Amino acid sequence: MPVPEVKESFAGSVNRVTLGATKDSGGTRTSTVTVGGARNVVYGGSIEEAGEKPIIAMDVLDSRPDDWPDALAENYQDVMDSPADWAKKCIEQFGADLICVKFDGIHPDKQDLDAAHAVNVTKEVLKAVGVPLILWSSGNDEKDNQVMPKVSEAAKGENVLIGTVKEDNYKALTAIALADGHHLITHAPLDINIAKQINILVSDMGFPLEKVVTFQATGALGYGIEYAYSIQERQRLAALGGDKMMAMPAICDVGYESWRAKESKLADAPGWGDVKDRGPMWEATTAICLLQAGVDIIRMRHPRAVATVKNFINQIWQ
């Protein structure tokens, strides 16, 4: 009995997005990265339809974190007070494709640092590394609205990926990102309807959809990853179905979420294996799962987890 043909052709595809501006395009980046472009579901059809290779952005915090578990912090003890050196280490030693500067230190409940600090960190990291940057807010709306527009301005012309903007707080950052020529991250709380809504809102402000990357929120392995997993699969199917409001590449925050998990941190857990192995494995497995659903940029933290995931990506997206 001959095997029937199963070729499915889709009306739409995931947008292709290029981050970073080199000298020729008015920036100072030495390289750019391109993500997206998938024309099928993960492992659907042929490898030619898989689009660009997913990439890993390693987190650099704007100020020394005080709550990182030892197994994670020990990789960065020498650079935690210098975001520039930290970024350099991620690129030169750990093979990061991108750097994501996470402005935790500006949060009022953390160190409440000011805009001048954030601008300074942005400039220093831009100087230290040549890869494109992601600039990620603290999560406190009021403070982010004060600080992030200045961060955007400090990176003007560099075509960074900046965010996040949410359904109830998007105007300030969307406007300035548009003016400064950046790409924008729209953020929804594991809710596909809100994900579409926020894209409509920024589009209504004149922000080009082809410069948007979506963040659906991430659940770590064992802590709600199934919700993120299914939303990413549905987002991909919507994009393939031709829904322009859902055709953006997706970013996920694996590092932060997976290192909150008990399995990554608990030292005294008989039978679970050494916590030194468990943490990186939890982070890597969270990333691997989301790659099966369809994500384009993965924020990560531990170099060993990054190596595992990069190896996987290289096996699949050859």
Next chain:
Amino acid sequence: MALTGLEIFKLLPKTNCKKCGMPTCLAFAMQLAQKRAKLDDCPDVSEEAKQKLAAAAAPPICLVQFGTGDNQVQAGQETVMFRHEEKFYNPTVLAVTVSDKLAGQELKERIEAINKLQFERIGLHIGVNAIAVTNDSGSADAFATAAAAVKDNSKPPLAIILVSDSPDAVAAAVAKTGESCPLIGKATPDTAQAMAKIAKENKCPLLAAADSIDALAELTEKIKAEGVENMVLSLEGLNLRDQLYHLSKIRTLALKKTFRPLGYPTMSLVPDGDADQQTAYGTSLICKHSSIVVVNTVEPYAFLPMLTARMNVFSDPQKPIQVEPKVYPIGEPDANAPLMFTTNFSLTYYTVESDVEASRVPSYILVVDTEGTSVLTSYSGDKLNEKTVADAMTKFEAENLVKHRKLIIPGYVAVMSGKLEEATGWEIIVGPRESSMIPKFLQEVWK
């Protein structure tokens, strides 16, 4: 592929005899199509129609079971490509290899290491399900000895997979393990007949292995002709990428085209690599459509995430996972420790739990039964109100836990403070809206 009412109608006697209880044969056909009636209700239906209808009703991917008793596992019978379309039914069988090159103490140690790969997570048991004995030695005796050792020393007794190219070796190993109903193989185009014979005699499912989808489809037909219906497909000699693409294609063919020659569960051997890489490869195969995944590593740190991934991906998207409503002590709280409540939606509870743990302030978390919904959802659905909270406090004897009379409530339901204070007589303290702010709240506001 399910038949429509009209297609079924054509197979019925069309006598409108009403013996089935329906006014007409067409009405009965419609009920059958919607699975609201049974074909047996028609006394006059022909044998031919029965067969056709049974064939059409058969699941597009058949169910294969191996192992016996508590260690029996089942694979296949999936109905969708994506879990959100319905759900995945049979969690991937995770198996570990035991090479028959091992003997004596080494063999024993390997099996003992596998015995440890059982875990408790969020109150549920998760673990490795099967051991794949591989005939790396090429000797039938060594294979049979290793298989027997696995059968005798595996605790809990896991299901057994026997993997060899040689029918003689398989026959020798089945002789030692046959009563535990192993999955045996692998049958290739060359050995199909001999392997099928062993499978048939011992009533074991058979692993069919080939290097392409076309060859597999041909092979299963050949094996079926030998009288073996229970098969598992295995793609050989492919790299990980091709394996994953082929597995998706096999599932698509089985589900979308009802292509019976590929309507079987699948088994994948994880390519070599260190424990980290094997975990990554294994996880991708669990997510994307391998019914059985066989790995080499025996590191517990590799299995905990793989098994958790399996648990998450195979969870029912329609049914939120719930935690048991009760009071959970975090750390070693005393009578002065803070008491807070949250809902029994597992995601909500475990987020709160991990943030309370992070605060290092010993506390009590009272879990209110909200039928597995989050704080805001349960509040708007009136499953979380002053009465349900007060009832939970009474039921779980909150007043005997702490000396103070202060209850911390989620920031999102601050609006219920007044009524809750009336209902309980306790002082209500509004906690943070976001769980991530709990550590700061407990350390600075509670004190």
